[in-house]
Amino acid sequence: xxxxxxxxxxxxxxxxxxxxxxxxxxxxxxxxxxxxxxxxxxxxxxxxxxxxxxxxxxxxxxxxxxxxxxxxxxxxxxxxxxxxxxxxxxxxxxxxxxxxxxxxxxxxxxxxxxxxxxxxxxxxxxxxxxxxxxxxxxxxxxxxxxxxxxxxxxxxxxxxxxxxxxxxxxxxxxxxxxxxxxxxxxxxxxxxxxxxxxxxxxxxxxxxxxxxxxxxxxxxxxxxxxxxxxxxxxxxxxxxxxxxxxxxxxxxxxxxxxxxxxxxxxxxxxxxxxxxxxxxxxxxxxxxxxxxxxxxxxxxxxxxxxxxxxxxxxxxxxx
Amino acid sequence: xxxxxxxxxxxxxxxxxxxxxxxxxxxxxxxxxxxxxxxxxxxxxxxxxxxxxxxxxxxxxxxxxxxxxxxxxxxxxxxxxxxxxxxxxxxxxxxxxxxxxxxxxxxxxxxxxxxxxxx
Numbered sequence: 315x316x317x318x319x320x321x322x323x324x325x326x327x328x329x330x331x332x333x334x335x336x337x338x339x340x341x342x343x344x345x346x347x348x349x350x351x352x353x354x355x356x357x358x359x360x361x362x363x364x365x366x367x368x369x370x371x372x373x374x375x376x377x378x379x380x381x382x383x384x385x386x387x388x389x390x391x392x393x394x395x396x397x398x399x400x401x402x403x404x405x406x407x408x409x410x411x412x413x414x415x416x417x418x419x420x421x422x423x424x425x426x427x428x429x430x431x432x433x434x435x436x437x438x439x440x441x442x443x444x445x446x447x448x449x450x451x452x453x454x455x456x457x458x459x460x461x462x463x464x465x466x467x468x469x470x471x472x473x474x475x476x477x478x479x480x481x482x483x484x485x486x487x488x489x490x491x492x493x494x495x496x497x498x499x500x501x502x503x504x505x506x507x508x509x510x511x512x513x514x515x516x517x518x519x520x521x522x523x524x525x526x527x528x529x530x531x532x533x534x535x536x537x538x539x540x541x542x543x544x545x546x547x548x549x550x551x552x553x554x555x556x557x558x559x560x561x562x563x564x565x566x567x568x569x570x571x572x573x574x575x576x577x578x579x580x581x582x583x584x585x586x587x588x589x590x591x592x593x594x595x596x597x598x599x600x601x602x603x604x605x606x607x608x609x610x611x612x613x614x615x616x617x618x619x620x621x622x623x624x625x626x627x628x629x630x631x632x633x
Numbered sequence: 634x635x636x637x638x639x640x641x642x643x644x645x646x647x648x649x650x651x652x653x654x655x656x657x658x659x660x661x662x663x664x665x666x667x668x669x670x671x672x673x674x675x676x677x678x679x680x681x682x683x684x685x686x687x688x689x690x691x692x693x694x695x696x697x698x699x700x701x702x703x704x705x706x707x708x709x710x711x712x713x714x715x716x717x718x719x720x721x722x723x724x725x726x727x728x729x730x731x732x733x734x735x736x737x738x739x740x741x742x743x744x745x746x747x748x749x750x751x752x
Contacts (some may be wrong), residue, residue, distance in 0.1 A: 506741050528690035532655060554727035572688050572724050606723040613716055614685070 315633040317547065320404075321376030321397020322625040324523075324553045324568070325427050328375040329445040333594035334596065341369055368597035373387035374627025375426035376400060378523055378590065380549060384514025386493030389535040390417040390522040392510065392549075394447075394458075397627060398431030406436050414442030418492040421449035423507035424457035432458055433467045443476035448491060450498040451507040454504050455480040466502035483508075499541045501525035502534070511541055516543065517633045520583070523551040523590045526559065526566070527573045536575065542581035546633045549566055549625065550574040552588040552603070571607040578620050579611075581584075586611075587631070602625055636664040642745035643673030644707075645734060650682030653690030661690055665697035674706055675743040679736050681712035689724050698730055711739040 345364055351357045361370040377395030384390070389405065391398065409415055417437055422428055437443040447458060458480075462471035471478075484490060485498040485508060494514030499509045504526060509522035520542050526539060542548055553568040571588055578586045588607060591600050604624040610618050622633070637648040645668040652746075653661050668676050673704045676697065694710065701708035711733040714722060732738035 360733045530658070531653070535655070556688055556691060557695075557725035557729050560688075560695055570688075572723070576688055609719065610723050613719065615686075625668065 315385075315515045315519060315546070316550075316632055317519060317631040318381040318383070318401075319397070319589075319627060319629040319631075320381060320401040320623045321379040321393075321395040321431070321497070321594070322373060322589055322591060322627055323375050323377050323395075323427075323627075324551070324594055327377055327379070327591045328377060328429075328593035330372045331596075334372075337352075338369060343371075345447045359583075366601065367515060368601045371626070372597050372598045373591055373624065375593075376627050377430060378422070380429060380521060382494065382512050382514070382519055382521075384492070384494050384512075384517070386514070386604055387535070388418055388492045388514075390492035390494060391419045392512075393422055393428045393523070394419055395427050395429070395431045396431045396433065396434075399434040399436075400627070402431075402436040404441075411440050416443070416444040416492075419445065419447045420496060420510050420512075420521070421447060421451060421454050421458075422509065422521070423449075423451050423503065423505060424502075425482065425505065425507075425524065429461060430459055433462055433469065435609070438474045438476045438478065439469075441475040445476050445478045446481055446491070447479070448481045450483045450485045450495070450500070451506055452482075465627065468505075472601075480510045497541075502527070504565075507567070517546045518620075520545045520548040520550075521550065525551050525569055526568055527569050527577060529560070529573065529576075534620050535580065538577055541578035542577060542583050545578075545581065545583040547585040547630070548574070548581075548583045550578075550589045552592040553590050553592045555604060571603055572610060575607060575614060575620065575622070576609050577617070579614065581617065582618065584618075585623065585631075585633075588622070588624040591624075608622055634693075635659060637666065638668055641670075641740055642676055644677055644740055644743060644745040645669075645672035646674040647653035648679040648682065652685045653683060653693070654685065654687040657694050658687070658689035658747070664697055665693060666700055669686055669697055669700045669704060669706060672706055675745055676701055676708050677739045677743065678710045678737060680707045680710060680714070680717060681736075683714065683717050686717055686720055688724070690731075690735045691720075691724055695727070696730065707731075707743040709733055709739040709743055711736045745746055
């Protein structure tokens, strides 16, 4: 199974600004002084060896869109945040407009950051394509249709040329979608949201974003751990610190890196992927959260090691 | 693990030990909230014997802290071992409570010193 992250930011796109790019550039140039970087190959090698991730790259600013590839011919996506535009351009570049494709999309919920990419989802404009959108959320069809509507967007939904289908799902019931078995789970989030367990090619990925997990709710923790059980990767909403999520941001519907580690440890999951990054956090901050999460996993480990990564726009995970 | 309680001046001191996790966080919460109710002006949580605290234990501290705040009583956490201090830092609970190196220092800070200055 291969997982490609096209959008990893929470709530709102958060593009890297010119000043931040310049800071990275100045820092890299100072570090490279005297290194004799007179070819692109030497410069690439220097970036790999001498610069940390935030010094040489960015976690990115697109909102949620994750591609799961379990070997099926059709595409499978989770959510249609602004990252869906990047995905659609890459898919179009790969196939061209003359070769129709089928795109399956699991929608966690309909808050704007999870559907805002659909009006710019290029395959929707191309005749012959099929786009099948699935969700346990009761209003997903109307929310997606209504985005393509005046005065907010100039192209009406009815003007889209692809065949677009909406398929309601029931939580806790397995479905066969794009070569995978997909099961939804209701999550704690204002206006409802749903996580998905995706099993395919002998691997299991959990997509759980916009989900609040409360440490005192033992029954829900155990239900969640059962849902995560044995997963190869858990893509987890770690937007806030634990202190924030149980104090000033309690009931805001998001979770923390600490809860991610604890739930993955309970579930015997193999890898935790920090996701839905707080838009206020810059690259250094997110890298710091990753470092701390690795340390928390280390000091709380009682069984198998839990691998921890932080998702970034463009990350490809081989699961 | 067990939770002990004592009183110094107007401060209730809750002594915790071992691991605080999902299995005993509720008992920890009850002990803390009861200490907040009975304390005259402050609660100090002595964490010297604590090896580990999970999210559930931290939440118990948060609830007691809120109860103390509403009752206009001071709340402080003292004597964290290095590993537990790391957990407080990673979870950002170090930004929530006043943390002190030892109980005497905490007592002094909340205005209920035993005798002399902070240890």
